[in-house]
Amino acid sequence: MTTYQCPLCATALQPSDRYPRHxxxxxxxxxxxxxxxxxxxxNLGLSGGYGARYADTGQPYxxxxxxxxxxLCHAGEARFGGIVIELADDARASPAR
Known part of the structure; x- marks a missing residue:
């Protein structure tokens, strides 16, 4: 059985060929x-679509x-709906550190 761990905290997760760094x-x-x-x-609606906003103001991001x-991570719409966030290939440190 294939195992996968979150690349940030090592929590055991279901592996995904489509999202290998989720x-x-x-x-x-x-x-x-x-x-x-x-x-x-x-998601923007029942049919999907990607949306992002600041949690404190609700303003679009x-x-x-x-x-x-x-x-650095990348967020996007998952196949068949939902949102997936993956560690970026270029996982550089945040400028806000």
């Missing part, structure tokens, strides 16, 4: 903008890039 839900909840503001990601624990 983070766990607990880590996803810590997503921040480059200036350190917490972010929320969501116009990017797929975010930082979790100072590591």
């Amino acid at each position: 983070v766990c839900p607990d880590c996803a909840q810590r997503a921040q903008s480059p200036d350190g503001r917490r972010l929320e990601f969501f 116009d990017s797929h890039d975010c930082f979790i624990d100072g590591r």
Whole structure:
């Protein structure tokens, strides 16, 4: 059996060929903008679509890039709906550290 761990916290997760560097839900909840503001990601409707906003104001966040624990990640719409966040290949440190 193939095993997979969240690349940020090592929590055991279901492996995914489509999203090989996906983070766990607990880590996803810590997503921040480059200036350190917490972010929320969501589907625009029942048929999908990607949306992001600042958690404190609800204002739109116009990017797929975010930082979790100072590591660059990329958020997007998952296949068949939902949101997936993956550790970026270039997981550089956040400028807001």
